[in-house]
Structure formats: C-alpha cells, structure tokens
Amino acid sequence: MTVPSPAHVEGVTVLSQEHLTDDVYRLTVATTTGGTPGQFYMVRAWEREPLLARPISVHSVDEDTVSFLYQVRGRGTELLSHLQQGGTVALTGPLGHGFHTEELRGRIAIVTGGIGIAPMFCLARTLPPGDVTVIAGFKSTPYAVAQFTDLGMDVRIATEDGCDGTRGFCTEIFDPHIYDMVVTCGPMPMMARVAHLCAEAGAPCQASLEAHMACGVGACLVCSCATVLGNKRVCADGPVFDAAEVIWHA
C-alpha cells in the first residue's frame, strides 16, 4: 500500500451522518484523499471555535469516500455530530503513519477500548479474517462490532456494566500468549495494560496512541510521547508505535 500524500481541503461534502448509539456517530464524506489503516485526518466542522481541528482516524476508505467513527467527547466532536448530509467539513490529511500491516502475520489480536475500535475496521479489511480475533471493550452498549463479524472474524466483547459479553475490561478477556501479533487502540491506561501483558508474553504489539494535537503534521511538537528513543510526535512519528518502545506513564 503506498502512503497517500496529505492535503488540506475545505468544503468537503458530507454524504451521511449515522447515529450508531448513545454518543457514537459515523460520518462519511466525499473525498478521494484516502488513507491507510491507522492514519487520521484533522477534521473541522466549524468556523472559529474551537480554534483547532480535531484528529479523527480513518474508519473506512473507498476510492471516493472516507468514513469516520467518532464519539462525542467535547465541543469539537459535538459540532461534528451536528453535521448533516450536504454539509461540509475541512480536512487535513491523511496524516501520520498507520499500522505496520506488513508485520501482521499469524494469529492476530485486535484489542480495543471504546472508540479505539474506530481505526480497526479499515485495518481488518486488509487482514485474512480467519487469523483475527477482535477483543473489544465498552463501557456499556457495544457499537461497530457487527462489521468485524461480517468479515468473518471472531469477535469477543467485554462491557463494564455487563450489558453485553463478559462483564469487565477487555484486557481481562485477552490472553496475549495465544497470538503472534497484537494491535491495540483505546484509552491510554488500557493500552498500557495491553502493552504490559504483551511484553510479559513476548507478543509484539502495535499501539495507536492518543494525544492532544495542534498542527497534526509534525511541526509544533505539542503531541509528544515519551519513548525509549526519546520524545516522538504522535501525529507524525505515529500515531501507531511499537508498544515496547513507548514509555507508558502510570
């Protein structure tokens, strides 16, 4: 897969906005700018406030559309959720380095927490379904999991309130020993736990990190994360990192 070159495009048309559950939406826009699994866009659906665009992963890509799966967290994502078909967004991207798909061989676990499932659909479509187990944790009602089952993947669910699947965290139903390769995305503490389990089990793990961003392109250094190789920019050096390189804070 060649990495597409990024662009800044304004007035990108919204093709659809689906309300999946509670505070989770899927937005599809008309753009040919594409993206590889794990890449993201800086998305803007407003004029002045908030000042900065918001990083949102590529959830699914077609030749002339890109979809985003997102959760309303604050003002920016709330404004995103107000978008309607025919509305427009400004996009900068695709940005960052995604998953190292060439390394994904053998039995693969996709471990996600909450909206961390967003970048994984795009990734899953590139993998042999029989090799993949998706272990997805949610606070409550799961979302966006059927698409993995549809691909023929084994999907296991944990919910904190026990409303579906196993009650508890996804890390409790994840046994790193039975996989050759692990990819993860979710809240930092959850990913830290996954990274720790993988390190103990000797399973290589790729983690897609979160950070507050300003430029999104590697120019401002506000999104740094500490790694054993020094500070790295989540936006440009990541967002996907070898979990063993990341210095996971308490």
Add this chain to the structure above:
Amino acid sequence: MTVPSPAHVEGVTVLSQEHLTDDVYRLTVATTTGGTPGQFYMVRAWEREPLLARPISVHSVDEDTVSFLYQVRGRGTELLSHLQQGGTVALTGPLGHGFHTEELRGRIAIVTGGIGIAPMFCLARTLPPGDVTVIAGFKSTPYAVAQFTDLGMDVRIATEDGCDGTRGFCTEIFDPHIYDMVVTCGPMPMMARVAHLCAEAGAPCQASLEAHMACGVGACLVCSCATVLGNKRVCADGPVFDAAEVIWHA
C-alpha cells in the same frame, strides 16, 4: 401605549425568514415580549462568535410575534440570515425609548435611508395613513415599501442608482416646510442632513440613532452620543432623540 418590560429570553423560535432583496431579510420570531415603535432587541443567533449581540429594531409586532427587518452588514447579520424556520435566537428586549408617538400630529414625514426603514412600519401602523408621507432612499432596489402603500400612505422613493423613483438621495426629495412633524432613521450623515433641513424649516424632528452597542440596556456607556444636554446613551436614553438636541458630527 404602555412600555413593555424587557426580558432576556433564549431559545426563541424562528417562525420565518424571508429574503426580500439582495442583502435584506425579514425574520419573524415567536415571542410575546412585544415592543413599541422605535424600540429594539439585542439579537443573538450564534453561540460564541461574535461576542456581542446585535441591536435590531422592532419592525412589526403582534401579540405573539416580533419581526425584524435587517440588512446583512457583517458577520452578525450574516449569521442572522442563516437562520431557518425552527431555529432559535436569544433576545434581550424590548429595549430603549421609541418614537414619541403622542407628538406625532398633523402632516407627518417619515424619512428613511436604506435599512433605516426597518423601525418605521411598526410606527406607521399607529398613524393615520392620510397624514403620512414616506420618503425612502435606497442605494439601489427599494424594499419593504409596499407595506406603507398598503396602509394607504403616500410613498416617495429615491435611489442612488436611479433604478426606481428619483435618482439621488432621499433628502433631495424631502421638503421639510410642508410637514408638521418629521421622523427619520438611516445612516448618520443622512440623518444629520434631515435634522439640519428640519432645523432650518422649524419642523420638529425625531431621529432614531445608530451606535455600536455592548450591553444595550444602559449599563456600559459605550453607545454614547453627544447632545446639547451632555452625553446620552443611545440604547437607554434613545435610540429616538429630538434631532435638535443631537450634536451631529461632520
């Protein structure tokens, strides 16, 4: 007419938004807060930017609606024009002291420039149609004049580009000597000219002034205008003043 007491109400429903011509719109909202001719509301149709609400005159009032006639001048009025039926605005008002209708006796001239016609419909409805001449000036295509003709008033039009009525300024087709009472609203230089003509002719004149406002209620003193009685607040002491009291700057 008793002066209604002002209130701050959010979430006031938009009943209609009519695009009259070029950059002029009429917005009707559902509110029982009313207003007397010459009063205005601080109107807000956005959340954060611009910071301040915008003063807009009462154009027409019913028991449970208020209409505004406005021209898009900058960002605030542009955002107003984006409002659609079912949308909401925040209103503070009705504010200020309107026209002294009790003084309007005999032959009355209503002299307006551009969007200065906005507060006059509301006023005209309280006057005996046969006594009133409306002298309205526009840059180009006139708007909102038919309603005065419908009331049975004599309407004379001047346009700067000559596309309708007499070519030139409204002040050129206004003879103050033939009126007992003049009311005016429009750009400050135009009102200054009307005031001057009235003063020379000895015709009493009420002028509705414009000023940039912040509070709109008389508390901040940013909207002051110089009068022979000292600085007055356009929002609270006006917006309607005896033109002879105003110190009209060059």
Add this chain to the structure above:
Amino acid sequence: MLETTLCGVTLKNPVIAASGTFGFGAEYSEFFDVSRLGGICTKGLTLHPREGNPGLRVWETPAGMMNSVGLQNPGIPVFLERELPRMRTLGTAIIANVGGGDLEEYVEGVRLVSGADGVDIIELNISCPNVREGGMAFGIKCDVAASVVAAVRPVCAKPLMVKLSPNAEDITAMAVACERAGADAVSLVNTFKALAIDIHTRKAVFDNVTAGLSGPCIKPIALRMVWEVANAVHIPVVGIGGIATWQDALEFIMAGATAVQVGTATFVKPTAMLDIVDGLERYRADEHLTSLATVCNILGTVPKL
C-alpha cells in the same frame, strides 16, 4: 453556602458585578433579581463629573471587546446624592470604584465616598487605561501606585481594595507594594491596553488610539496574574478577567481569589452572573464542601524561576 467575607464585609456569594459594566445597578435590575449577587461595583467615579472619551467606544475582537468609555460619570457628589440611595435598596454589597486624574482628586474622592453611608468597600481604580490625564500612569509603576494608596489610606474609613492593571510592569510587586501601603485587598485585572486599526481609513479605530481589552480572550493571562499575586500577598485577592461561566470563576478561586468580578459576560447574557452563582453552589454541594474556601488557592506557590 457561598457566603464569603471580603475585608470584613459579608457577601452572599463571591460573584460581584465589575465596575463599568453594571452602571449603578438599576439597568440590570429590570432583568433579574440583583440582590442575588455578592456585590456590585459602581462605574468608575471621580470627584468631578466627566464626559468620557469622544469617538467610537467599543470594538469587538476574537473572544473579546475593546472599550474606550473613559471615566464618564456624574461626579462623586451627584453619585452620593442620586445614585447611592437607589443602590442601597438593591440588597447587595456596594463597592464604590473611585478613579482620579491626579493625587488630589483621588484623595478628595475617597474622602467623600468614605464618609457616605451605604458604601461597603472602596475599590481604588489605579488602572483605567482610557484616561489620558493619569489613571494609567498610576497603574504601571509600583512606587507611584503605592503613593496613591498611601495618600488615600488615611482618609479612607472603609475597607480599601486596590484594582490593579495587567499593564503594570510587575503586577505582583505592585500588589505587594499596595499591601504595604495599606490596601485591605487587591482586585485584578482591569482591561489590557490594546490597539485596533481600521485598515480602510488607515487610522486607529479609537480616538485615543489604544483602548482596554476585556472578555474571555484575556482569561488565561488574568488567571495567571491572580495566581501569582495571591501567592505574594496576605490580603484577599478578587479575581477579574474574562469570567463567563462558573467553571471560569472556580478556576480563579482555585488560583487564590476570595471573590470574583464579572464584566463583559453580562453583556453576552444579562443573567450570566446568576448562572455562575448557581453553578458554584451546585459544585459546592456536589463536592460536599462547606465553603469554597476549601478549594481556594490550591495550586500552591509560584515556583521560583
């Protein structure tokens, strides 16, 4: 309970209307029950009446506004006769904001106001950026500020709160100097000296060229200053600058403010201060705090650079 004591005066809550944004309290009484406020600062008063500045007086900026009102006011004698009696009926603490063009006007002004019944606190405005004759100069240099405070202190029988300018060379040193000179409290900040140019006329927007910036845009800087000052003085600090929500107010309290003042936000929503009072009370109750004093000044001291 949000009851707060400021220089011995009991306020119902720590939310005060900022000077120059609330007139003498009458205007907004039409919109809400102003007795629910912690207090009201009057428009800046001077011994002699003033007409304020000519020309445009307001200009919007991103998340803020500039004003060039100047100290337009009827003069202290007229205030005492006409406005104060009405203000006293409003049922909240009255803080008289006193400015001046020179030292004598300050002293005479404070003496007069101090003798009046019904003024709870005097707020000495040494920081109005919109008065050519002097106001500003007092607010920039520590020693000049201290000299005004020292001069009015003997004639001031009321609690004396000094309102500081963010344009001060060193606002922390200024607060300390004012404390030493006899201030019972400091309030900060006043507006920031700012400029806007009309590119079409190629002139400054304001006749005075510069004007005072207020509103949400200044909050992060004002908050930093309040925190620095609160860690340097032993008298109460009243936080001002861009406060629009109860969360903003709480930030100022956490930074060390005993009370806060709200200005520009009232223009945006007349009842903004009531929302702030209600929000703070909800927070206090939810967090099971007996008073907000528990969370006042919890960031700790200013690190040595």
Add this chain to the structure above:
Amino acid sequence: MLETTLCGVTLKNPVIAASGTFGFGAEYSEFFDVSRLGGICTKGLTLHPREGNPGLRVWETPAGMMNSVGLQNPGIPVFLERELPRMRTLGTAIIANVGGGDLEEYVEGVRLVSGADGVDIIELNISCPNVREGGMAFGIKCDVAASVVAAVRPVCAKPLMVKLSPNAEDITAMAVACERAGADAVSLVNTFKALAIDIHTRKAVFDNVTAGLSGPCIKPIALRMVWEVANAVHIPVVGIGGIATWQDALEFIMAGATAVQVGTATFVKPTAMLDIVDGLERYRADEHLTSLATVCNILGTVPKL
C-alpha cells in the same frame, strides 16, 4: 510587489512562519509551496539538545491556545548537520531562532549558527516562557536582555533580530535597550504567560503550571506593543501575535511592522500564510501602492500619556 528588505536580507514578501509552529519547514512543504513564503523561522534551537517539557503540551482557550512545548530541539550541531541543508533547498529566507538556558549557551549557540552558510538572520529568543532554567528571565528585565544581546553581538556575523516577550516589564524600553546593545531588528511578541486549571483534578493543566498563550485572542495586545515599539526604535520591527488574515497582517504593518510572523493560524489552516500573501498583494494592487512601505507606520507616534 511585496518584496521586503529586513536587515539587508531580501524577502519575497513580509510573511514569515513563526518559530516553533513550522518545524524546520519540511512538514508543511507537503501541503503547499513554502518557497512562496517570505521566510521561515526554525523551532527554537539551543546549543545542547533538549527534550522539552513533560506532561500535556497544548490547551485551547477562547480564540487561542496555550502551549508548553519548551525548547524541544535536537541541538544546534545536529540542526546544522541534518536540518539546515534541507531547509536551504526550500527556496525562502531562513531565520534561525536561538534560545539558551544561560548566557554561555546563548553565546556558543549564536557563534555556531552564525558560522553556518544558509542562515540569513538569527532570531535571538530571549522570551520563551516555557523554559524553567532561564529563557524567560532574560525576557523580563531590560538590562538582563541587553546583556544577552551585547554578549552575542560580537560573535554574530549575521543580522541579529531579538524576539521580545510580551511579559517584559516594559517592552518598549526593552526594545530600545536591545537596539542600543546591538540588535539589528526586533520581533514581537512571543507568547503571553498564562494559566489554565483543571477544576476536576484541582491542578494546573500544565506540569509547569503556566504556559504560553498564542492565537487571535492576543492580537489586540500584540498590535499595541508593536505600535509602541515601532515608535521607539530605529531598527525594523517584525510583528507577531494572532495574525490570521491579511487584514490582521496589514494592521501590524500599519502599526509599524516591516514584516510579520504567523504561528497559530497555520494550525487552523495550513495554507493561511499563502492566503495572507495573496491578500496583501491584492490590497497593494487595488490601492495602487508600489510597496507596502507606503502604509507602514502610518498611525504616527505614541501620544505622551
């Protein structure tokens, strides 16, 4: 034509990418033709490599943002070896922004950069508010600032532009002091020292407690400072602070800036600087000006207060 001469260096136009917001120019080259810019300031460089600040590094505020990057950079030797050669191919003027923790680091840093081919101007950063060890202290007091400038001047063979802090006690006096100490130009402003508190954790948002405020919110204050400084010095002034549109840039030029720098606006729209260049050129043509110098510093002098 927008061609502008700054300290003897010809810029294609007066629009320069501000330090710390444009990396070393490579990142945004993917988005637009950066050779269309007047120049690029590098991220702040120090003699020794630095990891920058721990903890959260960015926070949004109304019409602005706070950053606490600190002077994260690979160190001047690595910059000269790896980044500068690449930067020289970008086809625009290169301004090396040099910071330091102490006087010696400044002097050694400037000496090294000054000896390098391909750096057109050195911007001495005496104003970074995010470095505990010193940067800031240099930017507050006139005499300290002047002493850094005087110390680096003899080792600096390149034009020396000093970047001033809005947190300076008296930014005009500081500009004058830097001019006397040998600066060829001044640029202002760097970010404002500001504070944000997370009311839920009851802690400062940033590990360093304070951080630097930038973006449209600071423009009115920055513009005032540029105007005051431009009227006090005889060297060129480069205006910085919240510039987001060509109208903003023009305001700074009218206030006396020879050129401008754009930072935060690039985050909002990567091509913001091109829009500014195009807008300025359109304005120049529409107004039939041979150059923008005609409208530079047209407000006149600072009135005596």
